[in-house]
Amino acid sequence: MLRLLNIEFHKLKHNRASRVLTIIYFALLTSIALIAAIKFDIGVIKFHLADQGIFNFPYIWHFNTYMASIFKFFLLLVIVSMMANEYSNKTLKQNLIDGLSKKEFILSKFYTVIVFAAISTFFVFVVSMTLGLIYSDFNELSIIFSDLDYLFAFFIKLTAFFSFGLFMGILVKRSAFAVGGILVWFFVESIFKLFLFWKFNSDKLASNDTISSDSLSSIGVNDIMQFFPLESMANLIKQPFTKLNAIQTAGKQLGQNFAFDVSVHWYQIAIATVWIFIFIYASYALLKKRDL
Numbered sequence: 001m002l003r004l005l006n007i008e009f010h011k012l013k014h015n016r017a018s019r020v021l022t023i024i025y026f027a028l029l030t031s032i033a034l035i036a037a038i039k040f041d042i043g044v045i046k047f048h049l050a051d052q053g054i055f056n057f058p059y060i061w062h063f064n065t066y067m068a069s070i071f072k073f074f075l076l077l078v079i080v081s082m083m084a085n086e087y088s089n090k091t092l093k094q095n096l097i098d099g100l101s102k103k104e105f106i107l108s109k110f111y112t113v114i115v116f117a118a119i120s121t122f123f124v125f126v127v128s129m130t131l132g133l134i135y136s137d138f139n140e141l142s143i144i145f146s147d148l149d150y151l152f153a154f155f156i157k158l159t160a161f162f163s164f165g166l167f168m169g170i171l172v173k174r175s176a177f178a179v180g181g182i183l184v185w186f187f188v189e190s191i192f193k194l195f196l197f198w199k200f201n202s203d204k205l206a207s208n209d210t211i212s213s214d215s216l217s218s219i220g221v222n223d224i225m226q227f228f229p230l231e232s233m234a235n236l237i238k239q240p241f242t243k244l245n246a247i248q249t250a251g252k253q254l255g256q257n258f259a260f261d262v263s264v265h266w267y268q269i270a271i272a273t274v275w276i277f278i279f280i281y282a283s284y285a286l287l288k289k290r291d292l
Contacts (some may be wrong), residue, residue: 004108006116007095008082009017012112015085018078025074029123032067033131052244055135058077058147062240062262065154068120069237072158075116080178081155083109083169106284110165117158121151149264153236160233160272163279169282196221229279232271238262 012018014201035054086092095105163230168178201219225231242260 001107001111004104005111007100007107008112008132011085011091012078012082014109014206015081018081020082021074021078025071025120026123027070028074028279029068029120030127032064033164035067052139054244055131057132057136057138059243060128060132060136060149060224062243064131065150066237066240068124069157070160072120072130075120075158075184076162077175077179079113079116079162079165080169081175083166084175084178085157087173098215101285102222106280106287109283110280112162113162113166114160116162117155119160121155124153137158150237153264153269153280155278156269156272157233157236160229160276160279161261162228163276167283167286169277170286185253186230189203189225189230191230193225193231196224226268227271229275232275235268236264238274 012022043132053059084097092105096102100108129144133139136144138144164182165178168181169175172178172181226235238260240262
């Protein structure tokens with residue numbers, strides 16, 4: 001494993017674009033801390049974002065992993081370019097000539113994906129812990145270390161997303177087309193989801209049933225969409241904003257119920273993990289079949 005990782009990081013070390021994108025990614029993760037500095041002081045309106053409880057334990061684990069996952073596209077570019085460069089620089093063929101098997105080659109890429117996801121998770125942990133110890137109103141150990149399942153979900157989410165990027169990089173051999181392929185798949189999932197909502201509404205209207213927002217988001221649509229790759233990754237860490245006291249208070253005043261289920265569930269972890277194995281196995285099968 002270490003031998004394979006040494007090979008991959010040696011390649012990345014000599015790739016300027018990958019170094020720049022990696023630095024930008026971790027700089028953006030650090031920028032989450034800048035949210036604490038956001039203040040509005042306009043006349044009678046005085047608003048400090050850090051005072052709204054976003055850095056309170058254990059809420060911070062949910063909030064920071066959700067915000068950090070937005071920046072995952074920068075590391076995705078590193079993953080897909082890492083694979084595309086193997087073809088453009090002909091290092092893939094040279095590695096195989098030097099005695100590296102195709103299985104070891106795929107494993108070296110997968111190990112790199114895991115390392116990137118693990119380092120990102122640890123980085124978010126350190127940033128969150130630091131901000132929480134500074135701004136949180138709750139510093140009991142039992143509270144600090146509760147809801148850490150969001151960190152594990154973050155790790156699985158990154159691993160699945162980067163594995164998808166690795167597969168697309170092998171499939172199309174060009175980083176731009178690989179990213180484009182992922183975007184196309186995102187639109188395919190979105191269009192199919194809209195179709196399911198439309199179909200569900202049509203059936204309800206045809207049967208003269210009452211359509212509610214609760215029924216739209218439950219049986220039928222989400223039960224099907226949760227098995228799609230990008231949707232399964234998105235389900236791991238749902239939006240954290242409705243958990244804020246200010247949002248809950250505003251919802252009660254408006255007569256709206258914001259009690260959404262945003263917890264991490266084992267079956268969501270399982271679905272995303274299955275997709276990881278599918279992407280890695282498909283990458284290996286494709287490389288094994290392909291004549292290099």
